[in-house]
Amino acid sequence: MMNETLRQRLQDGVLVLTLNQPPVNALGNTLRKALVQAIETAQADPQVRAIVLHGAGRGFSAGADITEFGQPREFPWVGDVCTIIENCDKPVIAALHGMALGGGLELALGAHYRIAARGTKLGLPEVQIGLIPGGGGTQRLPRLIGAAAALDLMLSGRHASVDEAKRMGLIDRIATQDDPLEEACTWASEILAQGGIVRRTRDAQALGDSAPSLAAVEAARAGNARKARGLFAPFQILDAVKDAIEQPFEAGIQAERARFLQCVDSPQRAGLVHAFFAERRVRKAPETESSQPRPVATVGVIGGGTMGSGIAVALLDAGLQVIMVERDDASLQAGRQRVEKVYDRLIANGRMEVARKEAVLQRFTGATSYDAFAQADLVIEAVFEDMDVKKAVFGELDRICKPGAILATNTSYLDIDAIAASISRPQDVIGLHFFSPANIMKLLEIVVPAKVSADVVATGFALADKLRKVPVRAGICDGFIGNRILYVYREVASHMMEDGASPYEIDQALEEFGYAMGPFRTNDLTGGDIGYATRKRKAATRDPNARYVRIADQLCERNWLGQKTGRGWYRYPEGSRSGQHDPEVLALIDAERAERGIQPRTFSSEDILRRYMAAVINESANVLHDKIALRPLDIDVTLVHGYGFPRWRGGPMHYADTVGLDKVLADIRSFEKEDPLFWKPSPLLVELVERQASFASLNQLI
Numbered sequence: 033m034m035n036e037t038l039r040q041r042l043q044d045g046v047l048v049l050t051l052n053q054p055p056v057n058a059l060g061n062t063l064r065k066a067l068v069q070a071i072e073t074a075q076a077d078p079q080v081r082a083i084v085l086h087g088a089g090r091g092f093s094a095g096a097d098i099t100e101f102g103q104p105r106e107f108p109w110v111g112d113v114c115t116i117i118e119n120c121d122k123p124v125i126a127a128l129h130g131m132a133l134g135g136g137l138e139l140a141l142g143a144h145y146r147i148a149a150r151g152t153k154l155g156l157p158e159v160q161i162g163l164i165p166g167g168g169g170t171q172r173l174p175r176l177i178g179a180a181a182a183l184d185l186m187l188s189g190r191h192a193s194v195d196e197a198k199r200m201g202l203i204d205r206i207a208t209q210d211d212p213l214e215e216a217c218t219w220a221s222e223i224l225a226q227g228g229i230v231r232r233t234r235d236a237q238a239l240g241d242s243a244p245s246l247a248a249v250e251a252a253r254a255g256n257a258r259k260a261r262g263l264f265a266p267f268q269i270l271d272a273v274k275d276a277i278e279q280p281f282e283a284g285i286q287a288e289r290a291r292f293l294q295c296v297d298s299p300q301r302a303g304l305v306h307a308f309f310a311e312r313r314v315r316k317a318p319e320t321e322s323s324q325p326r327p328v329a330t331v332g333v334i335g336g337g338t339m340g341s342g343i344a345v346a347l348l349d350a351g352l353q354v355i356m357v358e359r360d361d362a363s364l365q366a367g368r369q370r371v372e373k374v375y376d377r378l379i380a381n382g383r384m385e386v387a388r389k390e391a392v393l394q395r396f397t398g399a400t401s402y403d404a405f406a407q408a409d410l411v412i413e414a415v416f417e418d419m420d421v422k423k424a425v426f427g428e429l430d431r432i433c434k435p436g437a438i439l440a441t442n443t444s445y446l447d448i449d450a451i452a453a454s455i456s457r458p459q460d461v462i463g464l465h466f467f468s469p470a471n472i473m474k475l476l477e478i479v480v481p482a483k484v485s486a487d488v489v490a491t492g493f494a495l496a497d498k499l500r501k502v503p504v505r506a507g508i509c510d511g512f513i514g515n516r517i518l519y520v521y522r523e524v525a526s527h528m529m530e531d532g533a534s535p536y537e538i539d540q541a542l543e544e545f546g547y548a549m550g551p552f553r554t555n556d557l558t559g560g561d562i563g564y565a566t567r568k569r570k571a572a573t574r575d576p577n578a579r580y581v582r583i584a585d586q587l588c589e590r591n592w593l594g595q596k597t598g599r600g601w602y603r604y605p606e607g608s609r610s611g612q613h614d615p616e617v618l619a620l621i622d623a624e625r626a627e628r629g630i631q632p633r634t635f636s637s638e639d640i641l642r643r644y645m646a647a648v649i650n651e652s653a654n655v656l657h658d659k660i661a662l663r664p665l666d667i668d669v670t671l672v673h674g675y676g677f678p679r680w681r682g683g684p685m686h687y688a689d690t691v692g693l694d695k696v697l698a699d700i701r702s703f704e705k706e707d708p709l710f711w712k713p714s715p716l717l718v719e720l721v722e723r724q725a726s727f728a729s730l731n732q733l734i
């Protein structure tokens with residue numbers, strides 16, 4: 033029957049089992065049971081001499097059925113299915129195409145032979161949702177391809193291509209056709225003709241001598257100490273591979289199951305699963321549902337500075353045609369050099385071939401006249417952050433670009449409605465707010481002005497997809513979603529600093545929470561001048577009674593801008609990137625406290641964290657209240673992918689729910705007594721507490 037979850041076909045002694053669970057052959061309970069039954073029947077059936085596992089539709093299998101997450105787990109588990117496949121004494125061949133991920137790849141590891149079609153993505157991404165491969169993957173993969181390669185795949189969760197998989201021995205053959213089934217069946221006959229040898233992955237010998245394998249585990253542990261700080265699952269993966277080296281297979285499998293269950297119970301798993309689903313849901317906005325994107329092949333970029341050059345690289349990497357326009361030849365040359373530098377660094381690290389760079393740059397042209405944009409489908413402006421300059425640029429675009437071309441600005445703060453209103457085609461104007469470095473950072477705020485057409489917004493989302501970015505829909509306000517919240521938590525950090533916490537204590541508290549860098553260290557990395565410019569811009573509209581901490585400005589006045597000037601909040605002797613505490617900064621802070629008559633008090637890490645998070649959560653609630661973000665999950669994704677919020681905590685809104693909104697509000701009300709101008713409880717937060725509702729309840733609305 034064609035609609036069965038597992039299709040079976042016997043031909044010339046080869047039984048083809050086709051997983052048929054659209055859309056991605058997730059290994060749900062029905063399919064797992066069907067597989068076990070089919071293999072057991074085949075084992076006993078003398079007509080079956082070999083088995084080929086295959087997937088219907090888009091790919092072999094994307095692994096676990098995510099809709100079963102959180103429900104009681106029913107037997108057989110994926111690991112049981114893998115063991116039954118491996119134990120079969122008739123050769124089993126996995127014929128892979130599309131994707132073999134997570135439990136899908138583990139099934140293939142349970143098989144005795146593997147063939148994959150070109151384009152198949154192979155990987156064990158469990159770590160990304162706080163898990164370890166729990167279907168025998170941690171024990172079979174290192175035995176098959178060695179400890180170092182197995183750890184690389186499992187700790188990153190990345191996808192390997194078929195060429196890489198073949199090189200590392202993860203697959204035996206690359207199919208010549210798109211569908212590998214026919215070749216797998218031919219291969220099965222060959223294997224039978226040669227005696228039908230069963231080759232079990234558990235018996236593979238790639239781990240070899242234990243000493244170098246154990247050294248590889250320890251090297252990976254050291255390499256992940258910083259990257260995976262605070263995370264649970266990566267260290268379970270490391271220990272599981274150590275088990276694979278030191279223990280018999282069965283014991284390793286038992287230990288893997290125990291580790292897997294510990295991961296399931298860990299609170300960070302809830303955070304990671306939230307992040308995982310949020311990252312998918314942000315890709316849908318009202319406009320993506322109602323409209324088709326406009327086609328985009330050629331993109332203009334105006335400005336070849338920090339952002340323009342990074343945006344150009346992101347576009348080139350996605351295979352688009354790029355035209356960069358700068359003010360004059362010298363600036364254009366500098367812009368081109370910034371672009372080339374990215375590729376030269378990849379070449380220097382052995383991650384790109386020179387010929388590939390040349391091929392990529394074939395799609396890159398430069399000009400000093402906007403006339404070059406006549407045929408562009410989309411133009412992204414990244415010139416100086418100055419309204420008059422931007423309006424002049426848009427005036428030129430209005431004159432030159434073809435009808436229907438999308439005109440985008442990368443502005444961080446300026447009013448895009450005002451830019452749109454200054455030209456004759458406001459319906460084509462949108463904000464595409466990239467983050468620095470634009471070719472690396474995943475976040476892309478799609479900023480939606482009042483008059484823009486829905487298909488332009490849909491095109492922004494489609495572009496993000498093409499660039500492999502995470503798009504978040506944002507409304508117009510000062511700073512959109514991310515920078516608006518950033519401004520407020522920077523303020524609270526400076527308040528705490530003036531009141532007695534050192535910048536180093538504040539950074540440490542947040543780094544312990546899970547940020548890769550605290551706010552002061554981050555400031556040193558991005559440059560103090562950016563925040564300084566923002567504060568100066570806001571000076572005119574600032575409430576004269578509001579608290580204003582001058583210390584950051586005093587650093588900027590001394591040109592202590594951070595890493596680029598060798599000192600900021602930290603000192604960076606001779607280009608060092610890990611900063612040292614600076615007694616002169618502490619003295620400057622002390623002097624300012626004395627001048628203002630502030631008696632410094634002590635802040636524990638917990639005090640620091642509570643104030644900082646209260647500020648983040650309160651301003652996030654305001655952003656929602658003002659309808660700048662669609663849902664709480666959009667804020668979570670913004671702060672995780674643009675501002676270093678630890679992903680395993682899910683994002684600030686998810687975190688707030690885990691703390692309890694009543695507790696957060698109580699904190700805000702107590703801080704309000706000290707500074708009622710800064711600490712105004714957000715009306716939305718108050719309402720949620722009154723209704724005893726959570727931020728999560730608002731995620732369901734769209």
Ligand code: NAI
Pocket residue numbers: 334335336337338339340357358359363413414415416417418421425442443444445465466467468
């Ligand atoms: P930048 O100063 O590094 O680069 C600006 C470039 O624009 C310069 O190379 C300049 O020669 C060129 N330019 C100026 N006027 C021009 C014109 N009329 N025609 C052609 N080229 C012109 O500045 P950056 O940092 O790249 O910022 C650009 C924009 O991106 C600003 O709106 C900024 O707010 C925004 N942005 C900056 C971020 C950052 O981290 N630096 C992050 C996100 C957005």
